[in-house]
Amino acid sequence: MKKHNFNAGPSILPQVTIEETAKAVVDFNGIGMSIMEISHRSKDFLPIVTEAEALFADLLDIPSGYKVLFLGGGASLQFCMLPYNLLEKKAAYLNTGAWANKAQKEAKFFGEVVEVASSKDANYNYIPKGYTIPKDADYFHITTNNTIYGTEIRKDLDSPVTLVADMSSDIFSRPVDVSKYGIIYGGAQKNLAPAGLTFVIVKEDILGKVTRPIPTMLDYRTHIKDGSMFNTPPVVPIFGALQTLKWLKGLGGLKEIEKMNIEKATILYDEIERNKLFKGTAVEEDRSLMNICFVMNEKYAALEEDFGKFAAAQGMVGIKGHRSVGGFRASTYNALPKESVQALVDCMKAFEKAH
Numbered sequence: 424m425k426k427h428n429f430n431a432g433p434s435i436l437p438q439v440t441i442e443e444t445a446k447a448v449v450d451f452n453g454i455g456m457s458i459m460e461i462s463h464r465s466k467d468f469l470p471i472v473t474e475a476e477a478l479f480a481d482l483l484d485i486p487s488g489y490k491v492l493f494l495g496g497g498a499s500l501q502f503c504m505l506p507y508n509l510l511e512k513k514a515a516y517l518n519t520g521a522w523a524n525k526a527q528k529e530a531k532f533f534g535e536v537v538e539v540a541s542s543k544d545a546n547y548n549y550i551p552k553g554y555t556i557p558k559d560a561d562y563f564h565i566t567t568n569n570t571i572y573g574t575e576i577r578k579d580l581d582s583p584v585t586l587v588a589d590m591s592s593d594i595f596s597r598p599v600d601v602s603k604y605g606i607i608y609g610g611a612q613k614n615l616a617p618a619g620l621t622f623v624i625v626k627e628d629i630l631g632k633v634t635r636p637i638p639t640m641l642d643y644r645t646h647i648k649d650g651s652m653f654n655t656p657p658v659v660p661i662f663g664a665l666q667t668l669k670w671l672k673g674l675g676g677l678k679e680i681e682k683m684n685i686e687k688a689t690i691l692y693d694e695i696e697r698n699k700l701f702k703g704t705a706v707e708e709d710r711s712l713m714n715i716c717f718v719m720n721e722k723y724a725a726l727e728e729d730f731g732k733f734a735a736a737q738g739m740v741g742i743k744g745h746r747s748v749g750g751f752r753a754s755t756y757n758a759l760p761k762e763s764v765q766a767l768v769d770c771m772k773a774f775e776k777a778h
């Protein structure tokens with residue numbers, strides 16, 4: 424049976440990414456060796472990194488003065504690396520959920536952290552607004568897409584201080600005005616590549632301002648200087664990322680993929696609103712295009728487990744909600760086809776008819 428992959432992460436990738444990576448793992452470029460068996464500094468592999476960096480810059484329209492880095496350690500290591508490099512005295516954080524909290528917790532090892540606002544009071548079902556960012560903060564940190572709660576900051580915010588963003592789960596889902604950010608980072612395993620790759624887009628002139636010594640591997644300048652080749656980068660995931668970037672370019676870029684993402688999300692949100700059994704959990708104006716969270720209406724709460732089983736029997740995979748929200752979460756990342764969204768909607772309609 425066809426599987427409809429709604430996994431939150433690692434998650435669905437374009438078919439072409441999987442097929443091209445599989446080929447390169449067997450025989451890379453016809454050289455008679457696997458991509459896993461050659462030097463990351465070889466003439467066969469170096470163009471992969473260069474092309475991936477160039478496509479990052481092209482698709483996101485990255486202005487000059489920025490560098491794209493391919494590192495290991497996940498978004499979680501960035502929670503620490505970022506304040507290590509940027510936090511001299513004080514940093515500002517917007518608390519929009521579990522990942523935002525984890526980021527904030529690491530920053531506290533390096534200096535004062537001001538939580539400018541939080542949506543904890545409503546289990547993070549909205550994005551706080553109307554807060555004040557302290558002008559003497561070294562930077563302001565946001566999590567643009569809150570993977571667990573299905574909320575998203577889809578506008579590039581104005582900040583009086585350096586804006587930094589965890590875009591793990593919505594990178595490349597829409598055009599971004601990179602010039603508004605000092606750093607954009609994320610784990611690649613949600614919307615770009617197999618797990619193991621961390622991307623960092625960093626504005627060079629924000630670095631070198633803290634007085635503390637920074638260990639070599641944790642200093643962004645090390646990786647800028649060596650073009651992500653200070654040590655062995657995650658070779659296969661970088662190859663995978665390049666295939667996804669080419670796929671995005673072939674689709675027509677980020678304006679196009681954004682249109683497709685809006686279309687897919689609208690189909691599902693409309694059904695959640697229409698269907699008497701379900702209701703969405705995130706407030707409408709802050710709803711994510713990438714992670715769509717919904718629960719049973721109170722009256723039908725007892726049917727939750729049954730719907731999960733019913734949907735699984737029709738090929739839906741990974742729609743169980745995160746334990747801190749409950750209910751269901753359909754992740755509708757770039758690579759998820761519209762047909763899968765339609766299949767889930769059909770499932771919801773059929774289940775409604777039966778009850």
Ligand SMILES: *Cc1c(COP(=O)(O)O)cnc(C)c1O
Nearest residue numbers: 497498499522570589591592610
């Ligand atoms: C998944 C996720 C992370 C954690 O990423 P790792 O690469 O596993 O460290 C951080 N932030 C957000 C928004 C995520 O969705």
